[in-house]
Amino acid sequence: MDTAVASPYRAYKPQAFTRSERDHVTVLFGGLHWRAERVLQGALENLGYRARMLPTATKEDLLAGREVADIGQCCPTSFTTGNVVNFLRGEAKRIGPEEVAKKYVYVTAGSCGSCRFGQYHQSYELALRNIGMESFRMFLLAQDGMDQGPSAGGGLELDVPFTMGAIWAILATDVVQDLEYQIRPYEVVPGATERVAGECVELLYEAFRDRPVRSRKWGAAAWHIVTPYFLRTLAEVHRRFGAIEVDRLRVKPVVKITGEFYLQTVEGEPNYDIHRWLESEGAEVYPAAVTVWLDYLLRFAAQQAEDRIGVARNARVKRLALRAAQGLLRWSYDRMRRALGDLPHEIPDQYELRSLAAPYFHSRLDGGEGDMLIGKALWAYHHKKAHMTCELSPYACMPNTMSIGAMAGVIGKHPDLLYAPLEIKGDAEVHALSRCQMILTEAKRRAQREFDDALGVNGLTVESARALLERHPEMKQATYRVPRRGAAGTAANLVLHLAERSRQ
Amino acid sequence: MGFLTALGFEPQKIAFSSDTSEQQGREHAKGRGTVDCCYPVKCISGHYGELVNREKHRQIDILFAPMIRSLPSHLGTHVVASLACPRVMAAPENIKAGFIKERDAFAERGIRYVTPYVSLGDPPIVPKQLFEGLKDAIPGLTPIETREAVRAGFAALAAFDGRARARSREILEHCAATESPCLLVLARPYHMDPGVGHEIEVDLQSYGYPILWAQYLPIDDDLLAWTFGPDVHDGFIRSPLDIADVWPSSYSANTNEILWGAKFAARMPWIACVIRMSSYECGMDQPTYTPVQQIVERSGTLFFSFQDLDSTKPAGSVKIRVETIAHYLEKHAGGIIAKKKAASPPGCPLIHDSASAVPQQPKSKAAPQAA
Numbered sequence: 001m002d003t004a005v006a007s008p009y010r011a012y013k014p015q016a017f018t019r020s021e022r023d024h025v026t027v028l029f030g031g032l033h034w035r036a037e038r039v040l041q042g043a044l045e046n047l048g049y050r051a052r053m054l055p056t057a058t059k060e061d062l063l064a065g066r067e068v069a070d071i072g073q074c075c076p077t078s079f080t081t082g083n084v085v086n087f088l089r090g091e092a093k094r095i096g097p098e099e100v101a102k103k104y105v106y107v108t109a110g111s112c113g114s115c116r117f118g119q120y121h122q123s124y125e126l127a128l129r130n131i132g133m134e135s136f137r138m139f140l141l142a143q144d145g146m147d148q149g150p151s152a153g154g155g156l157e158l159d160v161p162f163t164m165g166a167i168w169a170i171l172a173t174d175v176v177q178d179l180e181y182q183i184r185p186y187e188v189v190p191g192a193t194e195r196v197a198g199e200c201v202e203l204l205y206e207a208f209r210d211r212p213v214r215s216r217k218w219g220a221a222a223w224h225i226v227t228p229y230f231l232r233t234l235a236e237v238h239r240r241f242g243a244i245e246v247d248r249l250r251v252k253p254v255v256k257i258t259g260e261f262y263l264q265t266v267e268g269e270p271n272y273d274i275h276r277w278l279e280s281e282g283a284e285v286y287p288a289a290v291t292v293w294l295d296y297l298l299r300f301a302a303q304q305a306e307d308r309i310g311v312a313r314n315a316r317v318k319r320l321a322l323r324a325a326q327g328l329l330r331w332s333y334d335r336m337r338r339a340l341g342d343l344p345h346e347i348p349d350q351y352e353l354r355s356l357a358a359p360y361f362h363s364r365l366d367g368g369e370g371d372m373l374i375g376k377a378l379w380a381y382h383h384k385k386a387h388m389t390c391e392l393s394p395y396a397c398m399p400n401t402m403s404i405g406a407m408a409g410v411i412g413k414h415p416d417l418l419y420a421p422l423e424i425k426g427d428a429e430v431h432a433l434s435r436c437q438m439i440l441t442e443a444k445r446r447a448q449r450e451f452d453d454a455l456g457v458n459g460l461t462v463e464s465a466r467a468l469l470e471r472h473p474e475m476k477q478a479t480y481r482v483p484r485r486g487a488a489g490t491a492a493n494l495v496l497h498l499a500e501r502s503r504q
Numbered sequence: 505m506g507f508l509t510a511l512g513f514e515p516q517k518i519a520f521s522s523d524t525s526e527q528q529g530r531e532h533a534k535g536r537g538t539v540d541c542c543y544p545v546k547c548i549s550g551h552y553g554e555l556v557n558r559e560k561h562r563q564i565d566i567l568f569a570p571m572i573r574s575l576p577s578h579l580g581t582h583v584v585a586s587l588a589c590p591r592v593m594a595a596p597e598n599i600k601a602g603f604i605k606e607r608d609a610f611a612e613r614g615i616r617y618v619t620p621y622v623s624l625g626d627p628p629i630v631p632k633q634l635f636e637g638l639k640d641a642i643p644g645l646t647p648i649e650t651r652e653a654v655r656a657g658f659a660a661l662a663a664f665d666g667r668a669r670a671r672s673r674e675i676l677e678h679c680a681a682t683e684s685p686c687l688l689v690l691a692r693p694y695h696m697d698p699g700v701g702h703e704i705e706v707d708l709q710s711y712g713y714p715i716l717w718a719q720y721l722p723i724d725d726d727l728l729a730w731t732f733g734p735d736v737h738d739g740f741i742r743s744p745l746d747i748a749d750v751w752p753s754s755y756s757a758n759t760n761e762i763l764w765g766a767k768f769a770a771r772m773p774w775i776a777c778v779i780r781m782s783s784y785e786c787g788m789d790q791p792t793y794t795p796v797q798q799i800v801e802r803s804g805t806l807f808f809s810f811q812d813l814d815s816t817k818p819a820g821s822v823k824i825r826v827e828t829i830a831h832y833l834e835k836h837a838g839g840i841i842a843k844k845k846a847a848s849p850p851g852c853p854l855i856h857d858s859a860s861a862v863p864q865q866p867k868s869k870a871a872p873q874a875a
Contacts, residue, residue, distance in 0.1 A: 005847045008770065009798040010740065011750050072790040112755045114573075114590040115787070119753045122791040311629050361597050362571055364621045367590030398541075398787040402594035405539035405601055412605035 012125035014137040016153025017105050022048055025155065028087070028106045030054035031080060033267045035173040035201045036290065042208035043165030047157075052104075056268035057083040062426040064089075068130040069123040075394040075426050076262040077120050079270045080108070081127050088133055101135040107156065110140030115367035115398045161213055161220040167294065168224050168332075172204050172234065174289040175336045178344035179241055181275070183478040185284045186246035186490070193244055193478075200237040207233040225328060234339035241340075244478035249466060251451045251491045253443035256286040256380045258373050259392030260400045263424055264288040271392050272429045274422075274436070278390070281440055284490060286386050291333050292347050296372050298326045299350040303364060326350065341479050348379050356382070361406045368399030374410060381417045384488040387450075388418035388443035390436060395425040418443050447489045454492040458499035468498040506660025507634075508568075510653035511642065519564060521551035524699025526815050528554055536602035542785040543814045544694045545591045548599045556609055566616045566641055569596040574625030575757040576661065578723050579764060582745035586625035586757035589692075589788045616641050625757060630654050665720070673722035673854075675714045676774060680854040685776035685837035686714040688769045690796060692758045692789075693719055695781045695813075702817040704810055705779060707826045713833065716775070718765025726853040731771045734849055750795055759788050766796045770803030773844035774854075776837040777829060780809035804843050806832055 017025065027049050030037060037053040044051035057079040065073065065082030073081070084106055091100045111118035121140055128134050141158050176197065184193040207230060213220050255278050257264050263271045265288060275285050302322035308315035330347065337344045353375030354363045361371040373391060380386045391407075393400045404421045411417060420439040422432045455461060460468075474480050475494070485496035508518055522528065524547045532553025537546060548569075555564055573593055577586040587593075596619040603609040603617075610617045620637020623629055631651040639645050679686045687708055695701030696717070705715045723745075732744035740749040747754050751763040769775040778800045782789040793809075800807040808829050810822070 005804040005843050006802040008735075008740075008767075009750055009795060009802050011748075011752055011795070070790055070793040072785065072787070074787065110753070112584055112753070114587040114593060114756070116756075116791055118755060119751075119759070119791045121753060122751075122795065126794050307633070308629060311632055360601065361594070362619075362621050364573065365571065365590070365594045365597065366573075367593070396785060396787060396790075399590045399594065401539050401541045402591055402598045405541070405598035406594075407601070408538035408605045409601035412601075 012121075012128065012134065012138075014105075014139060015135065017137055017139070017155030019154040019157075021155050022050070024050070024103070026050040026052045026104050027156070028052055028054055028084070028104050029108065030057075030083060031108065031262060032170075032265055032290065033173075033177065035177055035197070035204075036170055036265075038201050039169040039173050039204045039208050040166060042205040043169045043211070044162075045209045046165065046211050046213075047161060054083055054087055056266065056270075058269045059427060061086050062270075065123075065127070068127040070126060072396060073120075073123055074116070074396040074398070075424055076260065076270065076397075077117075077123055079426060080262070081120075081123050084124065084138075085127050085131055088128075088136060089131060092133070097133055098135075101133060101137070105137040105139060105155070107139050107141060110142055112142070117368075159220075160217055161215070164213075164221050164224040165208060165211070167329075168230060169204075169208055170290045170294065171329075171333050171336055172208075172230055173201070174291045175234070175333070175340050175344040176200055176204065176237060177287055178289065179237075179340050181285045181287050182343060182490075183241060183244055183246060185252050185279055185282075186248045186250055187478070188245040188247055188476075193241075196240050196244060200240055203233055203236060204230075225332060231335060231339045234336055238340045238479055242477055242479035245476050246478045247476070248482060248490050248494045249462065249469060251448050251489065252282055252284045253387040253440065253447040254286055254385070254488055254490070255283045255440070255443065256376070256386035256389045257288045257392065258369075258376045258389055259288070259422075260368060260394050260397050261293055263392035263394055265290060270426060271424055272432060274390065274392065274433075277433060278436075278440070281437065282444065283440060286345065286380075289345075289347055291329065292372070292376075293369075295326060295329055295347060295350050296369070298322055298329065299354070300366060300370065302326065307364070341481055343479060343481055345385070348376065353379055360409045361403055365402070366399075367402075368397065369403065370399070371403070373400070373403045374407060377407065377417065377419055378410065378414075381414060384486065387446050387488050388420060388439055390439075391419065391421045393421050393423050395423055418446070447492070450487050450489050450492045451495065454487060454495040454499075458495065460495060460499060465495050465498055468502055469494075472498070472501065507653050507657030510656035511645070511649065519555065519558075519562075521554045524550065524697050526699070528699070529815060532557055536599070538598065538601045538605070540785075541591060541598075542787070543783045544692070544700055544786075545595045545598065547700065547815065548595050549602055552599055552603060556603070556613060556615060563613065564615060566618050567610065568618050569599075570637070571596050571619050571621045573621060573623040576624050576627075576658070577757045577761060578665075579745045579747070579754075579757075579760050582743050583747060583754035583760045585755040586760065587755050588757060591787070627654070627658060668720035669722045672716050672720050673724065673727070675716060676722065676772065677854045677856070679714065679774035680852065681856070683838075683841060684774070685833060685841060686716055686774055687777045687779055687833075688716045688718060688721075688765060688772075688775045689779050689781065690718050690762050690765050690769070691779075691781035692762075692783075692786075695783075699815075700783065700813065701781055702813060702822065704781065704822055704826070707822065708779065708829060711826075711830045711833075713777075713830075718761055718768070721765060721768050724853075730849060730851060730853055731768060750799055751792075756788055759792055762789075762792060762796060763799070766799040769805055770799050771844075771848065773841050773848055773852075775805060776840045777806035777808065777833055779829070780807065780811075781813060782809065782811045784812045784814040803847075804840055806836065806840065 030053055041051045041053055061082030062078050064085050065078035068085055069081050088100055124138055128136050139156055180193055180197045187193045213223050267275050278285050302319050305315050305319035305322060333347055353372055356378040357371035357375035361374045363371050377389045380389055393404055418439050420436050422436055424432060469475055482494050482497050485493050487493045509515055528550040529547060533549035536549040536553060555567055558564060571593055572588045574587050618641045620634050622633045631654045634654060635647045635650040675686055689705050709715050728744035735741050747760060747763045754760045769778050780796060797807055
């Protein structure tokens with residue numbers, strides 16, 4: 001056993017990324033779904049960065065992630081660590097490790113607790129050491145600062161235009177993703193939605209790349225909030241989706257996706273491609289908007305300020321400011337929804353989520369999604385937003401297991417709430433999907449029953465409902481807004497709407 | 505106890521669940537678990553069950569299980585924050601679900617379940633939080649009473665902390681005087697529970713090696729200045745309690761203290777061996793495995809870890825490991841101390857000219873001696 005004294009261990013410290021390097025260094029990023037990443041790329045290019053999305057993580061990345069970092073990581077970290085590692089290895093093979101270290105930097109989100117997510121820079125660092133690329137530069141950006149200033153040598157400037165661009169890219173792609181998922185299960189021409197969604201994301205990419213914001217400070221924030229610039233692009237998005245023909249009389253259960261941030265957001269192997277799998281199993285997927293997470297962060301900060309009223313100065317003012325920021329976020333999101341014909345789902349009210357979850361999970365418990373997962377499951381249940389909630393829980397996720405455990409109390413009280421918590425390990429697909437399928441079978445039954453009831457109370461049959469639909473060709477347009485008439489399913493709501501129209 | 509007795513609860517009216525044990529889990533936690541997670545959280549079901557299932561004449565009225573968001577830490581403002589682990593923090597809500605999912609086991613026994621959310625690492629806000637969390641359970645409680653009780657609680661904690669740290673310093677001084685080794689345990693506070701840490705350190709202590717816990721290392725100014733002075737001087741850290749040189753994301757209290765303890769061990773000549781303990785599926789420990797091992801081993805200090813500790817004590821493998829550790833210590837401790845001393849700055853405040861303690865050699869297993 002070697003007991004020699006060596007130089008002390010020191011944490012990885014990236015070399016500076018200077019402003020003068022911006023022209024020839026590419027900023028790598030990832031961790032969202034492809035739409036958000038592509039539009040974010042446009043927002044970064046607008047600020048003079050060369051930006052490149054990492055490919056969506058794969059099972060090979062999972063294995064690489066497990067291999068190069070400490071054992072027991074949560075599954076998203078294994079995927080993302082391996083994703084970076086495999087990309088760097090591939091590039092190193094092509095151009096050599098020194099060139100890779102010169103040519104790329106990696107930017108990812110950090111946090112200040114309470115779960116280990118914010119400490120995962122250690123996994124990345126260890127992975128870099130283990131693949132012999134310690135000189136590669138990796139930077140963390142906080143999720144809670146509008147203007148974090150220049151960092152890491154000035155090459156990255158996490159200022160207001162940067163932050164606003166990122167937030168607006170998320171808002172815009174959230175509404176587009178939501179619309180896409182409402183249309184695809186009902187498209188008459190297979191692949192039409194996919195094609196239009198791709199075109200629309202490119203439109204948004206160009207809009208963000210060319211956004212005419214000039215101010216580097218708060219003027220940029222004001223511009224984003226008031227400008228109709230993005231709404232014009234979204235109007236074009238609406239027009240293009242409107243050309244898709246749909247058949248909304250197909251009976252499909254609505255499955256709301258919730259869970260840990262990465263797994264509910266990403267679309268691909270890290271979550272067994274659950275969105276597409278559910279669609280292939282006959283479901284309409286209600287995706288998880290990233291905006292809800294941003295709203296939650298603001299709510300959490302507002303709660304913290306509220307708790308300090310009477311203890312710290314300015315706490316009341318801070319809470320008011322944060323509540324105002326929440327209002328602005330929701331208002332901006334709703335503007336974008338309106339530009340898409342009010343079709344995308346509204347984001348749930350954070351304070352309603354909080355009160356729904358309160359008997360089961362304290363609102364101040366942080367780490368992960370806190371009380372939101374319980375709140376969202378109950379919100380979807382009480383408001384008939386979905387037939388079933390599918391919660392994607394990463395293997396070894398610390399906070400997520402806590403809320404899943406607390407859900408036992410919820411299910412005890414509401415045994416008819418269809419809830420499928422899936423532990424996602426990345427390599428146990430059959431187990432997770434078969435578990436989901438069991439709940440989905442019941443969700444399908446409920447969707448069918450609801451549809452049959454809608455026909456029955458209105459004295460309709462499927463054929464007569466279809467005949468009514470033929471009289472209203474506008475309802476076959478993807479952007480026709482079927483009003484919600486108390487059912488969770490699209491087909492049932494359409495029948496109720498058709499019956500209503502036939503009586504007029 | 506300091507807080508509760510200051511609120512007027514008589515000490516004999518305050519009951520604690522017993523140490524964690526497999527039997528406790530078998531008898532009281534059956535059917536109560538709602539999710540698979542780390543052992544220290546899972547075993548809470550057994551503790552709740554034990555308290556809830558007490559005989560009628562010993563029935564409790566209040567089950568008090570605070571949700572602790574942050575912890576007091578000697579690292580104070582030298583670190584980003586001192587948050588509790590998110591699972592430990594949320595455990596009262598998670599475990600509760602197992603007691604209410606079919607029938608409300610608390611209500612059936614007339615027990616009030618009281619789980620105030622409290623940020624112990626942020627003292628100014630604690631009275632407000634505890635008053636809000638306790639006012640319904642303790643009729644007539646006032647904010648002033650709560651504030652006074654909080655003060656008493658923190659004072660009791662500080663007094664205990666001070667005594668434990670002073671005792672650790674005595675042990676180090678004794679080791680310095682006798683040129684004998686001691687061991688440092690790097691673990692989380694709940695590993696002091698015999699059912700969670702499985703008394704591995706006790707097995708080692710039986711070989712005659714004094715045991716220190718990172719949570720109670722001495723933090724006297726003179727000692728810190730000697731231990732970390734060169735690092736401060738060279739600009740690696742801003743103060744002896746700063747851990748940014750090894751762990752920039754220093755927001756988790758127990759993780760921070762483990763990292764700081766590892767640094768302390770690396771620089772303290774008489775800590776010849778570090779024992780790392782970690783429980784099954786401990787997410788907070790996981791990212792620290794490599795840095796902690798590297799910090800310790802690069803200093804030439806022996807490092808042994810016991811990972812994935814769960815409900816069952818792996819007695820056979822622990823015995824073999826303990827014998828191995830004792831063997832290495834017997835063989836290498838003297839050399840380790842000499843090398844670490846040679847790499848240390850002069851003027852160690854632990855060494856007193858007047859020290860006259862009789863050198864004490866570790867005993868062999870044949871004649872164990874408790875330190």
